[in-house]
Amino acid sequence: MKPASDKLVAALAERLDGVAEEAIRSVLAEVDLSTKVRPPKRVQLTLRRLRFNGERRGDVRFHPGVNVIRAGNLKGKTTLLHLIQFCLTGSNKLKPDMKKWISEVDLDFDLDGIAYTVHVDRSKRVRGFLDRGSMDATRVTPEQLEFANSTKMEATLESFFSEQFGLEPLAGTQKDSRKDSDRLLVIQTSYGAYFHGLYIDQESGYTQLVTDTFFNNQYMKIVGMLLGLRGLRPYFEAEKHLALTKNAGVKEEAHVRRTEAVRPAGRTLADIEHDLEAATQVVDELRRKRAEVLVHATSSDADRDLARLTDELVAAHDAVLAAQQERADAERARDEDETTVVALKEAIASKHHFSALTPHHCPVCEATIPKARTEARHGMGQCLLCAADVNSKSDQEMLALLHTRLAEAEDSLMGREAALQAAQKAVTAAQQSAEALAQQKQHLQMRLRAVREDNTFDTQIENEMRRIGKLEAERDDALNASSHKTAADGMTALLLKQRVLEALVSHFKTADDVANEQTKARFAARVLDYLRKCGISNIESLVLDAQLKPQMVQNGESINFTTLSSGEKVRFVLAFFFAMAVAPAEDIPTAAHPGLLLIDSPGKEEMVAKDFKGVVDLLRFIEKNHAEQVQAIVATTYQDIRDAAPEHKRLFIENDVDFVFS
Known part of the structure; x- marks a missing residue:
């Protein structure tokens, strides 16, 4: 610097x-x-061909001068202009459905007669290149500038065209958009913003001159750059620093008031520093304790204890199941012995000796003997399994045998009862063991969860941090009160800086006034001439004010853009932008407009017959006198505007499904 x-x-x-x-x-x-x-340089930009593929496709060729695309509403006129804008800036304004339908786009254009092609593949993500030569040319030594995503595409195109047109970013300030924020952000005029000087659409172009937010609060910068006004960079640099200084002064003034309010505090700086150090130590100790607790709760030992209890609990549940199975087996055996004892007692009590029991049990092998099967195969009184003769015993022998069998069965039953009681005790013990392990696991889980979720330390730390914040503010106030350079001294320095910057802005605002006023006067005269060519003859004079906004005299009365009727506004905007596009070729050698205008649906429903006639007259004038210096691509639904272009420069969208052109 x-x-x-x-x-x-x-x-x-x-x-x-x-x-x-x-x-x-x-x-x-x-x-x-x-x-x-x-100084910007005049580099003429001329489009040659637009081609796109996908579910929708088209192939359009453009010519110098006035080109008109005519079609009904919602047939794709604006889509073609947005595709051109996309290829020249990287700004994708296609509607969501069209983004899905178009996968590849190519645009051929000339810069002062040198051919270039932009190719974009949108099938998966934005990628492509900018290359010298047309899309049909064989590239022996390509000079591609490649890009692999939409952000890099915008950056590549901005760098290329800014270099070609000699455009520089001009810094300014803008308030932070966040609610209640008092910050100022430094913003720059980008190539994408300059492109507003080439693209006129119904939604923005016709209202940009109405409000102070024309060109996104950068109207003066962009129009001034395209007209080649002198001294822009130093002026806007000084203006940026002035805005930032004023904003800093507002904050410093509030700080002065706060300092004055707290200055009477009686505590010394040493006392505050002592309390601040003690509070910091408390926070450090709390953080250490919290860390220790968390380390223990999340250590591998705790995890191993939990895993061990889980394994032991699974084994305990398996032991319960095994004990329950043993108990069930003992219970089943006890029931069988009990049935046998009951049957034997009934036989002895009813004096049904073995002859009466013959169909049921063999006294030798004790097998069940179904009567029907015994009679059928061996005859009455013979065991089906061991073939013993059950009729060979006397009644006394059979009775003695039954008593013997009964004594044996009762002994067996007593043993079964003892085994069942033992099995029941085993089940109870296994269940108690499992319940104890489950409780241990639950207690461990609850303890670990409580430790991990405990915010007692966090609350204590937060309270101490609030106390530290108050102590730091008190310390800062004490330092300000004791320092030789008080907040009031800082405010004085900012006020001095603001005065110097205000003088600097004023100096640059007038330094190049003579040259700039000549340029503005020539441009205003050109706009006025074009207004008359499009049928607005009652505007007697037109000048650009300090902000480059048009001020006029119409029928003897001073007016501005907002006073015009809807149809007059449309014609005025077209005259204004065509004057900028033609300016470099006429009597404004400093102007740098590239000579391309994209005009979307001029007029629509707000225009009447005389307005349409004025638009057509202006387009025919441009075609006749400036076809070599200016290229206009106009999208319209109206037959009269279509006829303003020669027949070979008229495009008609015949089928909006596949964009076939005739």
Whole structure:
């Protein structure tokens, strides 16, 4: 950064009576005045061919002069213009359905007679290249500028076209969009913003001149750059620093009021520092304890304990199941012995000796003997399994045998009862063991969860941090109160800086006034001439004010753009932009408009017959007199506007499904 020149410092000292030159130099050291904006250069941009493929496809050729695309509503006129804008800027304004239908786009264009092609593949994600030569040319040594996503595409195109057109980013300020924010952000005029000087649509182009937000709050920058006005870069740099300084002054003023309010505090700086150090130590100790607890709760030992209890609980459940199975087996055996004892007792009590029991049990092998099967195969009184003769015993022998069998069965039953009781005790013990393990696991899980979710330490730390914040604020106030450079001194420095920057802005605003006023006057005269060509003859004079906004006299009364009727506004905008496009070829050698205008649906329902006639007359004038310097691509639904172009420059969308052109 070069130091400010003595001439500039002297000029500002003259404006700032009583301010020392050294103070002015100190302020200027913070402002970048080392470079001036390079003059834009006139590079003519001419579109040659647009081709796209996918579910929808088309192949359109353009010519110098006025080209008209005519079709009904919702047939794809705007889509073609948005595809051109996409290929030239990377800004994708296609409607969601069209984004799905179009997968590849190619655009051929010339820059001062040198052919270039932009190819974009949108099938999966945006990728493509910018290359010299047309899309049909065989590239022996390609000079591609490739891009692999939409962000890189915008950056590639911005770098290329800004270099070609000699455009530089001009910095300014804009308030932060977040609610209740008082911050100022530094913004820059990008190539995408300059493109608004080439694209006129119904939604924005016709209202941009109405409000102060034309071109996204950058109207003066963009129009001034396209007209080649001098001194823009230093002016906007100074204006940016002035806005930031004013914003800082507002904050500093609030700080001064706060400092004055807290200055009477009686505590010394040493006391505050002592309390601050103690509070910091408390926070450190709390954080250490919390870390220890969390380390234990999340350590591998805790995880191993939990896993061990889980395994033991599974084994305990298996033991319960095994004990329950043993109990069931003992219970089944006890029931069988009990049935046998009951049957034997009944036989003895009813004196049904073996002859009566013959069909049921063999006294030798004790097998069940179905009567029907015994009679059928062996005859009465013979065991089916062991073939013993059951009739060979006397009644006394059979009775003695039954008593013997009964004694044996009762002994067996007693043993079964003892085994069943033992099995029941085993089941109870296994269940108690499983329940104890389940309780241990639950308690461990609850303890670990409680430790991990405990926010007691966090609450204590948060309270201490609030206390630390208050102590730090108290310390800062004490430092401000005890410092030689108080907040009021800082405010004084900001006010001085603001005065110097205001003088600097004023200086740059008038430094190139003579040359700029000549350029503005020539351009205004060109706009006025085009207004008359499109049928607005009652505007007697037109000038551009300090913000480059048009001020007019109509029928003897001073008016601005908002006073015009709807149809007059449409014609005025077209005259204004055509004058910018033609300016470099006429009597404004500093102008740098590339000569391309994309005009979407001029007029629509707000225009009457005389408005349409004025638009057609202006288009025919441009076609007749400036076809070599200007290319206009107009999308319209109206037959009269279509006829403003020669027949070979008329495009008609015959089928909106596949965009076949005739």
